[in-house]
Amino acid sequence: MVDADQTFVIVGGGLAGAKAAETLRTEGFTGRVILICDERDHPYERPPLSKGYLLGKEERDSVFVHEPAWYARHDIELHLGQTVVAIDRAARTVHYGDDGTHVRYDKLLIATGAEPRRLDVPGTDLAGVHHLRRLAHAERLKGVLGSLGRDNGHLVVAGAGWIGLEVAAAAREYGAEVTVIEPAPTPLHGVLGPELGSVFAELHEARGVRFRFGVKLTEIVGQDGMVLAARTDDGEEHPAHDVLAAIGAAPRTALAQAAGLEIADRAVGGGIVVDANLRTSDPDIYAAGDVASFHHALFDTRLRVEHWANALNGGPAAARAMLGKGLAHDRVPYFFTDQYDLGMEYSGWAPAGSYDQVVIRGDAAKREFIAFWVKEGRVLAGMNVNVWDVTEPIQQLIRSKTRVDTEALANPHVSLESLVA
Ligand SMILES: Cc1cc2nc3c(=O)[nH]c(=O)nc-3n(C[C@H](O)[C@H](O)[C@H](O)COP(=O)(O)OP(=O)(O)OC[C@H]3O[C@@H](n4cnc5c(N)ncnc54)[C@H](O)[C@@H]3O)c2cc1C
Numbered sequence: 001m002v003d004a005d006q007t008f009v010i011v012g013g014g015l016a017g018a019k020a021a022e023t024l025r026t027e028g029f030t031g032r033v034i035l036i037c038d039e040r041d042h043p044y045e046r047p048p049l050s051k052g053y054l055l056g057k058e059e060r061d062s063v064f065v066h067e068p069a070w071y072a073r074h075d076i077e078l079h080l081g082q083t084v085v086a087i088d089r090a091a092r093t094v095h096y097g098d099d100g101t102h103v104r105y106d107k108l109l110i111a112t113g114a115e116p117r118r119l120d121v122p123g124t125d126l127a128g129v130h131h132l133r134r135l136a137h138a139e140r141l142k143g144v145l146g147s148l149g150r151d152n153g154h155l156v157v158a159g160a161g162w163i164g165l166e167v168a169a170a171a172r173e174y175g176a177e178v179t180v181i182e183p184a185p186t187p188l189h190g191v192l193g194p195e196l197g198s199v200f201a202e203l204h205e206a207r208g209v210r211f212r213f214g215v216k217l218t219e220i221v222g223q224d225g226m227v228l229a230a231r232t233d234d235g236e237e238h239p240a241h242d243v244l245a246a247i248g249a250a251p252r253t254a255l256a257q258a259a260g261l262e263i264a265d266r267a268v269g270g271g272i273v274v275d276a277n278l279r280t281s282d283p284d285i286y287a288a289g290d291v292a293s294f295h296h297a298l299f300d301t302r303l304r305v306e307h308w309a310n311a312l313n314g315g316p317a318a319a320r321a322m323l324g325k326g327l328a329h330d331r332v333p334y335f336f337t338d339q340y341d342l343g344m345e346y347s348g349w350a351p352a353g354s355y356d357q358v359v360i361r362g363d364a365a366k367r368e369f370i371a372f373w374v375k376e377g378r379v380l381a382g383m384n385v386n387v388w389d390v391t392e393p394i395q396q397l398i399r400s401k402t403r404v405d406t407e408a409l410a411n412p413h414v415s416l417e418s419l420v421a
Pocket of ligand 1: 082
């Protein structure tokens with residue numbers, strides 16, 4: 001039974017943490033809610049940092065989850081700019097800041113997110129090497145792209161994943177020269193496989209981005225602290241004034257690990273192990289968002305999902321579980337991207353080897369289509385590119401595990417709804 005004397009602490013003020021705090025209040029929790037975050041900004045959403053905000057099309061104010069006054073109005077105690085340094089499970093305390101401040105919790109949510117992986121090559125300490133995770137990074141990068149555009153400068157992007165491609169698109173819109181270096185044979189190879197990665201390669205090449213596939217960055221060459229070039233393992237040197245390292249993110253599990261919570265193997269993406277209710281190996285501690293590794297009942301596998309929708313829904317799911325109202329967190333994974341005039345949504349989960357066919361409905365060459373990853377006639381994942389309002393039927397197809405006629409699936413004149421059993 002939850003009562004007004006209880007204290008729920010949330011570590012991490014990203015989308016998952018902020019949405020969890022909101023849900024505790026909307027579900028009627030009257031105890032203390034304390035949210036501690038090492039960033040000084042109020043909780044914000046990260047997708048605009050590589051899109052509208054980076055391009056100067058969205059205002060800074062638009063990225064925040066709630067306006068600053070919302071927290072006091074809902075009696076959420078915010079401790080910004082404070083790093084949690086330890087969780088003492090025996091004493092049920094969270095320790096933060098430099099002066100040993102601690103607070104006792106009845107229930108704790110860890111929503112510490114992820115951090116950019118660092119390049120492990122000479123030259124990464126040069127001033128022109130960037131990462132993109134935080135508002136401050138986006139602000140800096142915005143300035144950099146602006147001056148590269150004005151001076152015809154060169155940006156080298158290490159990694160053709162979502163963030164690398166979105167920044168490449170933004171850089172081209174600013175007028176910068178862009179080279180993307182990617183060890184895999186196509187962009188987004190791990191997520192989309194070889195069939196669909198080429199759609200993104202062609203999109204960018206048509207806008208003047210140069211790709212170097214199948215090579216690794218070996219050195220960032222500099223002089224007097226400035227970036228001059230990026231060297232790859234085929235011996236080539238690519239001119240660069242700035243380099244963006246966009247080689248993925250690692251879950252911030254150090255705190256949980258030091259507290260003795262179970263951590264998932266790196267082979268399955270790492271992260272804090274939680275059950276379907278987002279509860280960790282300690283029954284009073286929960287984890288949500290990028291840092292949580294949960295068993296997904298639909299795909300019968302352990303997943304760590306680094307996407308906006310998982311933080312948006314996972315924070316509230318954890319909050320409800322903390323209140324004893326938990327339901328399984330089994331939403332179909334979903335994410336989106338915007339690059340130039342291409343908008344895309346992806347639902348499902350279809351890693352390499354899990355599907356036997358990719359079915360295209362529409363015109364891939366015109367970049368107006370839906371791709372389905374199918375195994376024995378069952379849809380595992382669907383990606384709609386410049387086609388809208390189809391997420392619901394795509395997710396129904398995935399969820400229902402209906403065996404579909406792939407010719408009908410490819411036929412735009414057959415409604416997707418009619419294919420769901
Ligand atoms: C540039 C960018 C663009 C993206 N675009 C998309 C997109 O288009 N579509 C999509 O689906 N997803 C996108 N994502 C992913 C999405 O933003 C993340 O999945 C989401 O931010 C995860 O939220 P979270 O709350 O779990 O973690 P985070 O947002 O990382 O928040 C965690 C917070 O906890 C803080 N913290 C960590 N450790 C401590 C500690 N010890 N003490 C105190 N505070 C701590 C962190 O500093 C951070 O503020 C993007 C991500 C980035 C970086």
